[in-house]
Amino acid sequence: MSVGFIGAGRLAMAMAKGFIRAGAVPAENIFASAPDNLVGRAELRNIKELGIHVTHSNTALVSQSDVVFLAIKANVVKNVLEEISPFVTQRHLFVTPMAGITIKSVEEALPAETRVIRMMPNTPLVVGEGATVYARGEHATKHDGEMVEVLLSNVGWCFEGKEEYMDAVTGLSGSGPAYVFLSIDALATGGVKMGLSRQESLRVAAETIQAAAKRVLETGAHPSMLKDEVCSNNILGQSALSAIHKMEAGGFRALLMDAVEAGEDRTKELRRMGEVKNHVED
Numbered sequence: 655m656s657v658g659f660i661g662a663g664r665l666a667m668a669m670a671k672g673f674i675r676a677g678a679v680p681a682e683n684i685f686a687s688a689p690d691n692l693v694g695r696a697e698l699r700n701i702k703e704l705g706i707h708v709t710h711s712n713t714a715l716v717s718q719s720d721v722v723f724l725a726i727k728a729n730v731v732k733n734v735l736e737e738i739s740p741f742v743t744q745r746h747l748f749v750t751p752m753a754g755i756t757i758k759s760v761e762e763a764l765p766a767e768t769r770v771i772r773m774m775p776n777t778p779l780v781v782g783e784g785a786t787v788y789a790r791g792e793h794a795t796k797h798d799g800e801m802v803e804v805l806l807s808n809v810g811w812c813f814e815g816k817e818e819y820m821d822a823v824t825g826l827s828g829s830g831p832a833y834v835f836l837s838i839d840a841l842a843t844g845g846v847k848m849g850l851s852r853q854e855s856l857r858v859a860a861e862t863i864q865a866a867a868k869r870v871l872e873t874g875a876h877p878s879m880l881k882d883e884v885c886s887n888n889i890l891g892q893s894a895l896s897a898i899h900k901m902e903a904g905g906f907r908a909l910l911m912d913a914v915e916a917g918e919d920r921t922k923e924l925r926r927m928g929e930v931k932n933h934v935e936d
């Protein structure tokens with residue numbers, strides 16, 4: 655199977671690296687395209703270092719690929735689909751990770767009965783630990799879904815969901831690694847303020863987040879119950895409870911909920927951007 659990425663930016667790079675590292679797709683079966691401009695040329699130079707094939711021609715990429723990932727932004731999708739449509743055949747499966755862009759809009763821009771899958775991955779798949787939710791279009795078969803699931807399961811956790819939840823998934827897990835990176839940085843900075851070295855503090859913070867996530871996944875327990883395990887509830891302890899009181903007073907949980915909602919809202923705006931050709935935001 656040959657895999658093509660239209661777009662050679664941050665997501666394409668993370669996916670190509672993740673697939674190669676996991677042994678899911680050999681580098682010689684991977685293709686990437688980007689425009690022949692300053693940015694596109696630099697991106698292709700970088701991604702070529704993985705040993706994959708690169709081109710400035712989206713149509714050549716489509717002709718060389720069985721599975722085509724649309725690793726582009728909403729503002730160019732209309733133009734790109736119009737450009738490649740004459741080169742799309744029944745052998746192709748299109749996978750769109752684009753925030754906000756619906757399956758229907760991709761299907762409508764490509765030849766009738768083109769198989770399309772929409773997915774929302776996240777960049778930690780570069781280290782084999784991503785979370786991906788996908789939904790099948792009208793013509794994508796169960797086998798297409800299983801193929802995508804097997805491929806993405808090589809680089810993390812992947813499951814089939816409903817397309818109607820995809821904007822929310824974008825606000826939660828598509829963008830989520832950024833919220834966690836901020837959290838790790840903030841915790842580590844707290845440690846530095848209390849006298850730890852930056853290096854030690856960063857490691858302790860990152861290991862703590864990883865360990866806590868693992869505990870949730872392995873126990874299946876409600877996070878509030880796990881939180882109670884950490885918080886001594888008698889007067890001899892309460893270091894954690896004192897800290898949590900501060901977090902609640904600062905609206906910590908409401909802030910994270912608002913973040914997911916803001917991510918979803920912006921995803922809906924991106925959908926409108928995908929409806930016009932070469933959209934440039936004001």
Ligand SMILES: NC(=O)C1=CN([C@@H]2O[C@H](COP(=O)(O)OP(=O)(O)OC[C@H]3O[C@@H](n4cnc5c(N)ncnc54)[C@H](O)[C@@H]3O)[C@@H](O)[C@H]2O)C=CC1
Nearest residue numbers: 661662663664665688725726727730751752753775777828
């Ligand atoms: N970065 C992330 O963490 C995630 C991104 N996504 C989605 O993936 C898509 C790509 O995102 P990023 O990689 O972050 O953006 P990016 O800006 O890093 O990459 C976009 C790529 O598209 C290329 N491009 C622009 N016009 C083109 C054209 N006409 N033909 C071919 N390529 C063209 C650019 O040169 C660049 O390589 C977006 O739709 C985003 O919503 C989804 C999940 C996570």
Ligand SMILES: O=C(O)[C@@H]1CCC=N1
Nearest residue numbers: 753824827828829830
């Ligand atoms: O910020 C963005 O547009 C993309 C979507 C999910 C993560 N990054």
